[in-house]
Amino acid sequence: xxxxxxxxxxxxxxxxxxxxxxxxxDVAVDNxxxxxxxxxxxxxxxxTCHVHVDPAWQDKLPPMGEEEDAMLELADDxxxxxxxxxxxxxSPELDxxxxxxxxxxx
Amino acid sequence: xxxxxxxxxxxxxGAQTAVSLRKEGFSGAITLVCEEPVLPYQRPPLSKTYLAGxxxxxxxxxxxxxxxxxxxxxxxLGVRVNAIDTQQQRLALDNHQSLxxxxxxxxxxxxxxxxxCPGIEHHHVHYxxxxxDVDAMHDKFKPGKRLxxxxxxYVGLETAAVAVKHxxxxxxxxxxxxxxxxVTSKVVGQFFEQVHRSAGVNLQSNTDVECLQGNNEExxxxxxxxxxxxxxxxxxxxxxxxxxxxxSADILCEDGINTDxxxxxxxxxxYAAGDCANHPNAIYKRRMxxxxxxxxxxxxxxxxxxxxxxxxxxxQIPWFWSDQYDLKLQTAGVNTGYDExxxxxxxxxxxxxxxxxRAGRLLAVDAINRxxxxxxxxxxxxxxxxxxxxxxxxxxIAAKALAxxxxxxxxx
Numbered sequence: 064x065x066x067x068x069x070x071x072x073x074x075x076x077x078x079x080x081x082x083x084x085x086x087x088x089d090v091a092v093d094n095x096x097x098x099x100x101x102x103x104x105x106x107x108x109x110x111t112c113h114v115h116v117d118p119a120w121q122d123k124l125p126p127m128g129e130e131e132d133a134m135l136e137l138a139d140d141x142x143x144x145x146x147x148x149x150x151x152x153x154s155p156e157l158d159x160x161x162x163x164x165x166x167x168x169x
Numbered sequence: 170x171x172x173x174x175x176x177x178x179x180x181x182x183g184a185q186t187a188v189s190l191r192k193e194g195f196s197g198a199i200t201l202v203c204e205e206p207v208l209p210y211q212r213p214p215l216s217k218t219y220l221a222g223x224x225x226x227x228x229x230x231x232x233x234x235x236x237x238x239x240x241x242x243x244x245x246l247g248v249r250v251n252a253i254d255t256q257q258q259r260l261a262l263d264n265h266q267s268l269x270x271x272x273x274x275x276x277x278x279x280x281x282x283x284x285x286c287p288g289i290e291h292h293h294v295h296y297x298x299x300x301x302d303v304d305a306m307h308d309k310f311k312p313g314k315r316l317x318x319x320x321x322x323y324v325g326l327e328t329a330a331v332a333v334k335h336x337x338x339x340x341x342x343x344x345x346x347x348x349x350x351x352v353t354s355k356v357v358g359q360f361f362e363q364v365h366r367s368a369g370v371n372l373q374s375n376t377d378v379e380c381l382q383g384n385n386e387e388x389x390x391x392x393x394x395x396x397x398x399x400x401x402x403x404x405x406x407x408x409x410x411x412x413x414x415x416x417s418a419d420i421l422c423e424d425g426i427n428t429d430x431x432x433x434x435x436x437x438x439x440y441a442a443g444d445c446a447n448h449p450n451a452i453y454k455r456r457m458x459x460x461x462x463x464x465x466x467x468x469x470x471x472x473x474x475x476x477x478x479x480x481x482x483x484x485q486i487p488w489f490w491s492d493q494y495d496l497k498l499q500t501a502g503v504n505t506g507y508d509e510x511x512x513x514x515x516x517x518x519x520x521x522x523x524x525x526x527r528a529g530r531l532l533a534v535d536a537i538n539r540x541x542x543x544x545x546x547x548x549x550x551x552x553x554x555x556x557x558x559x560x561x562x563x564x565x566i567a568a569k570a571l572a573x574x575x576x577x578x579x580x581x
Binding site for chain 1: 213547
């Protein structure tokens with residue numbers, strides 16, 4: 064199992080154990096993580112699973128696709144650490160990953 | 170005060186209303202009554218990844234069962250509302266229960282438009298709206314089977330794309346001159362027709378079904394005098410809004426249940442959201458009824474806010490998406506009434522955008538494998554910018570820059 068921690072804008076952390084290969088939007092919705100809606104069901108069409116990846120993990124992430132990059136333009140508080148959680152899958156390299164949910168999504 | 174919200178319908182709009190009520194801080198009772206005997210689920214994947222067998226059923230559910238328990242949302246699944254007494258503010262359910270409400274939300278969605286043609290009463294045709302519909306076609310959705318799809322809308326074409334990939338022999342019969350004729354332009358519709366034909370789909374436009382014949386094993390369709398045999402027939406010819414219950418309660422319905430921009434119907438304390446609702450659109454300045462996930466979710470949020478006394482008008486640019494083969498179609502806006510189409514990119518490359526303008530103003534875009542253009546169009550419409558046709562088609566200007574105000578002239 065891979066551990067992923069979601070931290071909301073108020074600083075509340077939720078550590079969740081995730082099976083390898085599961086996308087990090089699905090697991091957030093299943094575990095009632097506030098701030099992650101996943102309205103489009105995980106096809107990078109809506110930007111409601113926008114997260115800020117903890118900078119320490121930035122280098123370990125898969126590269127961002129063109130579609131994800133475009134959709135993030137719809138997010139209010141995009142920064143250099145922004146990703147769509149639906150495009151990130153749990154993997155051993157990401158064990159311990161920390162994701163912050165932006166204030167605009169609460 | 171013990172307030173009770175009852176939501177009729179467990180689709181995207183119904184579930185979102187319940188979720189948003191709790192997010193808005195509503196502390197009264199919430200009951201969601203849903204005719205289908207399953208947890209609220211997402212419909213878009215039904216004709217895409219779920220039909221393809223790539224998505225397990227659990228992943229369709231909008232929220233897990235535990236969510237509703239924790240949020241104290243009562244789900245009455247497999248239950249219908251028979252009647253509404255708007256004076257007493259009570260519902261009569263088909264399980265003989267009577268349910269009081271202080272606020273009532275119609276999220277009744279729609280049902281498939283039935284196909285009428287001679288012989289249909291003797292043959293089993295499938296529709297594609299519910300989870301049960303897709304599960305029912307599972308046994309015949311096998312490589313080598315002959316599938317005939319009646320209807321060239323999103324559902325029909327998405328089903329065709331999945332079926333061809335799955336090894337079925339696929340025909341699509343489109344009554345209109347062009348596929349996707351209700352929602353898009355000839356140029357985009359013809360592009361999709363070409364894509365399907367080159368993938369091996371026998372797609373025929375301007376083609377009605379005249380009658381159905383056959384036996385238990387196969388259905389034989391007559392079209393334009395020719396015969397077409399099928400192991401499986403799927404009909405996708407549109408949606409009818411479920412308004413009968415609202416009409417029986419004397420709620421004003423035209424095409425759908427009429428609401429104001431706060432989701433309120435003509436009767437106090439009764440609201441509507443999603444595919445069943447007809448709203449006054451502030452961006453397009455006319456009434457419209459939309460059938461989309463975005464509309465269902467955003468109207469549900471509006472209704473939840475209204476119930477909580479926080480009036481947040483519904484002002485959203487509609488958007489839609491469709492996945493077929495390697496193509497993602499993303500539509501922003503509604504193109505009705507356009508007088509000019511501007512193409513950006515070449516359809517031959519399977520990556521282009523069609524911008525729809527009226528009097529020089531952007532109404533909508535169909536972006537095919539062009540997410541940046543989709544986003545740019547949403548921003549242009551949102552900011553009410555005027556971007557010339559020449560700029561829209563100029564690929565030397567990055568899509569992202571199309572919506573930057575410094576590069577455009579703002580209308581006065």
